[in-house]
Amino acid sequence: MKNKVRAHAVISGQVQGVFYRATTKETAENLGVRGWVKNKPDGNVEAVFEGEKKHVGLVLEWCSEGPLYAKVNRVDISWEEYSGEYCDFRISY
Numbered sequence: 001m002k003n004k005v006r007a008h009a010v011i012s013g014q015v016q017g018v019f020y021r022a023t024t025k026e027t028a029e030n031l032g033v034r035g036w037v038k039n040k041p042d043g044n045v046e047a048v049f050e051g052e053k054k055h056v057g058l059v060l061e062w063c064s065e066g067p068l069y070a071k072v073n074r075v076d077i078s079w080e081e082y083s084g085e086y087c088d089f090r091i092s093y
Helices: 020-030 053-063
Strands: 004-014 034-039 045-052 071-080 089-091
Touching: 004 053, 020 034, 020 045, 020 053, 020 089, 045 053, 053 071
Parallel strands: 034 089
Antiparallel strands: 004 045, 004 071, 034 045
16 A cells, blocks of 8 residues: 555646636556545636546646646645545545
8 A cells, every 4th residue: 555645736827717617637547546625616616536646647737737628837746645545536525
């Protein structure tokens, strides 16, 4: 389990209305990363990623770019204790 990590990210910028959540889900699923992503009322996007350290790192790298029409200003990451509580990656509402 030492290679398993959990990252809690808040992505700010022009990240709503640009398919950010859908493409985050696709990216995470392709890498075998589990967790969730959701829009926040303040216009940011929040996500939790769990999985192999390397794959979570790749998803976080992707988050700093996002989909085609996104303009990401910041990605704030908090590293948390891996829980293994997720069985898939989903969009939360």
